[in-house]
Amino acid sequence: MAAHETKMTLENWPASPEKATLEGKNKFLGFWFFLGGETVLFASLFATYLALKDKVPSADHALAKDLFEIPLTLAATMLLLFSSLTSVYAMYHMKNFEFKKMQLWLGVTVLLGASFLGLEIYEFNHYVHEFHHTFTSSAFGSAFYTLVGFHGGHVAFGLGWIITLMIRNSGRGLSLYNAPKFYLASLYWHFIDVVWIFIFSVVYLMGMVG
Secondary structure, three states: OOHHHOOOOOOOOOOOHHHOOHHHHHHHHHHHHHHHHHHHHHHHHHHHHHHHOOOOOOOOOOOHHHHOOHHHHHHHHHHHHHHHHHHHHHHHHHHOOOHHHHHHHHHHHHHHHHHHHHHHHHHHHHHHHHHOOOOOOOHHHHHHHHHHHHHHHHHHHHHHHHHHHHHHOOOOOOOOOOHHHHHHHHHHHHHHHHHHHHHHHHHHHHHHOO
16 A cells, blocks of 8 residues: 555654655655755855846946845844744644644745745835836846845745645645655745845845945
């Protein structure tokens, strides 16, 4: 009988369900290769941003220190950090075979992530309309929107991944088949959070000091 067809109970639920099967272990291996490629891609975007952050067409064109509003960005950062914490709670309940509690905390994670994305969209809209800071206005604008927007795209993808898993498995409960999928989605979410910490430090904090 396949792993996902086996009736699971708390008594026979393994301590590490995400790695209890060969399929689960293979998913982990493929995921780390994927994250390696993502890390290289983001490193390239960071290097490009650092090279172009001061490249504007004229002296009166808005620079990072003229644009960024740290309170807004800090609020978005806290939302994303808390969403990482709630995803940890979700995986804690997954390991304890508590499907409904896992779904609850994943739902909170989605709400926090969506709020972060909403603030980012508001931020971009503010820059465009108040400062005419667009993707094509300068090399700085292109580098900024590519890096931060690319991260925002990853947040949207992560939200879609988690929501899809929640809906698809809502009537199935936990199994050794879907446990690795939930766990890898959580790891991906942590990766997104780590990348954002670098963006907040390199783009926003360093931008404010020139």
